[in-house]
Amino acid sequence: xxxxxxxxxxxxxxxxxxxxxxxxxxxxxxxxxxxxxxxxxxxxxxxxxxxxxxxxxxxxxxxxxxxxxxxxxxxxxxxxxxxxxxxxxxxxxxxxxxxxxxxxxxxxxxxxxxxxxxxxxxxxxxxxxxxxxxxxxxxxxxxxxxxxxxxxxxxxxxxxxxxxxxxxxxxxxxxxxxxxxxxxxxxxxxxxxxxxxxxxxxxxxxxxxxxxxxxxxxxxxxxxxxxxxxxxxxxxxxxxxxxxxxxxxxxxxxxxxxxxxxxxxxxxxxxxxxxxxxxxxxxxxxxxxxxxxxxxxxxxxxxxxxxxxxxxxxxxxxxxxxxxxxxxxxxxxxxxxxxxxxxxxxxxxxxxxxxxxxxxxxxxxxxxxxxxxxxxxxxxxxxxxxxxxxxxx
Numbered sequence: 001x002x003x004x005x006x007x008x009x010x011x012x013x014x015x016x017x018x019x020x021x022x023x024x025x026x027x028x029x030x031x032x033x034x035x036x037x038x039x040x041x042x043x044x045x046x047x048x049x050x051x052x053x054x055x056x057x058x059x060x061x062x063x064x065x066x067x068x069x070x071x072x073x074x075x076x077x078x079x080x081x082x083x084x085x086x087x088x089x090x091x092x093x094x095x096x097x098x099x100x101x102x103x104x105x106x107x108x109x110x111x112x113x114x115x116x117x118x119x120x121x122x123x124x125x126x127x128x129x130x131x132x133x134x135x136x137x138x139x140x141x142x143x144x145x146x147x148x149x150x151x152x153x154x155x156x157x158x159x160x161x162x163x164x165x166x167x168x169x170x171x172x173x174x175x176x177x178x179x180x181x182x183x184x185x186x187x188x189x190x191x192x193x194x195x196x197x198x199x200x201x202x203x204x205x206x207x208x209x210x211x212x213x214x215x216x217x218x219x220x221x222x223x224x225x226x227x228x229x230x231x232x233x234x235x236x237x238x239x240x241x242x243x244x245x246x247x248x249x250x251x252x253x254x255x256x257x258x259x260x261x262x263x264x265x266x267x268x269x270x271x272x273x274x275x276x277x278x279x280x281x282x283x284x285x286x287x288x289x290x291x292x293x294x295x296x297x298x299x300x301x302x303x304x305x306x307x308x309x310x311x312x313x314x315x316x317x318x319x320x321x322x323x324x325x326x327x328x329x330x331x332x333x334x335x336x337x338x339x340x341x342x343x344x345x346x347x348x349x350x351x352x353x354x355x356x357x358x359x360x361x362x363x364x365x366x367x368x369x370x371x372x373x374x375x376x377x378x379x380x381x382x383x384x385x386x387x388x389x390x391x392x393x
Contacts, residue, residue, distance in 0.1 A: 069144050076143035076151065080136065083126030128155050132163060141210070145171045153180055161199065162189045164206045169219070172209065172286075173258035185363075186226055190370035193218040193352065196377035215259075215286040217328060223354035223373075225255055225332065232358045241295050242279055259286045267292075269314045278311050289325045290315055296333035300353055304331050305344055308351050332356050342380070 086106070090099045103120050110118035132155045133139040142151070150170055157163045166189065170180050189195055194202055197218065208214045229251045230244040245252045246265060253260050260282045267278040280293040292311050296304060308329040315327040329351040336355055346353050361369065 072147055073140070073143040076146075076148055077136070077140060079122075079126045079148060080129050080133065080139055082123070083128070083130035086123065087127050087130050125152050125155070132160070138210075142167055142171055145174065147177070149177045150175075150180060153177065153184070157184070161202050161206070164203075164210075165189045165192075165194070168206055168209045172213070172215070187366060187370050188222070190367075190374055191222040191224065193221050193223065195374050196381075198378065198381055217287065217352070220257055220259070220284065220287060221330065221352040221354065222255075222257075223352075225354055225356045226360065227252070227255065227356045227358050228360040229255075230358060236297065238279070238295050238297050241297060245280070245295075256282070259284045260291070261285060263290070269311065269318075271310070271314060276310070276314075281315075284328075287325065287328070288323070290319060290327040292327060292329045294329070294331050296331060298334055300331060300333045300336040300340065302340060302344065304333070305346060305349070305351060309349055312350060326350060328352065330354060338376070 086103075090102060103123050107118055107120040107123055110123075129139070129151060139151075146154075146167065151167075154163055154166050154170070157166065166180065166184060169175075169183070169188075175183065194205055194216075197205075205216050205218060208216070209219065227245075229248055230241070231248075232240065232244055236244075242265065249262060253262065261284075263281040263283050264278075265280055267281045269276045269278065278292050279295045282291040282293065283289070284291055292308065292315060294304065294308055294311075308331055312327050312329050320327060327350070329349075331351065331353050333353070333355055336353060341353055360366075
């Protein structure tokens, strides 16, 4: 008996294929319609969310920075506490004779348990940090903006005033560790006007910077300025010097210091029908002052002061806003006679005189030159009276 052939599956298959194709087309049309609709509303959605997106980004970045600062601050203070505790144990308990062995034993145990941050050399750094920053309050303020790498470089500077200077300038100008090293190598401290003042006045200025974030002109101006990046030959004119500065304006502002903003070159001043032209005009954001700069390829001459006085008077009358301090002047010259400078009392007129070096000197020669300049300048100044807190111009 022959079995009856079942055609049901074949029939089902025949019917199901077109049905699926039809369903697929309908689905595709729905998807395309939806895509078209989303494309038509997407620009509106993007525009509506752009402000919100910007605000969210700011919130995320600010929070990340806060968290990073908190972690860094906690780490620095931990290292300080460890250094203080080791110092107390070894020095106070008169264990200096075998102190090195204690460092070795501590670093071995701590490194195994907590990692590379507790090597023998870093434990020495922690003790040094506790020595040079005996007050936790000062270090706590710095630790919110200076990393342990910054502090490791600063704590080994011998002069306490120099340490305070680099710590505060690094905090205020937000130097990275590479810039900090460059500033120390270029002897920035010895090149500031502040370094030529009596210790009491230097301490007072740094205290104002630390506690009030108040910057003085003596912390801003340098002498000499290192302009070796300009690439000038042995013989050049003032226009060549100006052109080179404008060509390398970013490097020039970096040498001037953070806060300087370029305003104009050859600023025209008309006085009694005569035209005068100031070489360079800057604005300093922290000082809230215009800074006029005159370039001289030769040595400073007494007539240069009169010219700058004229420019500052004009700027004060015609360019200063009511909420700005009086403008300052800087005469950049190839050289100067200390006798002329001393007799003319330039600082009383708001004028800073500085020389510049267009070729880098060997480090030892630069050190000797600057140390001698600081020694001579400070020897001419009377010691500040007891209790003096601010006598700087």
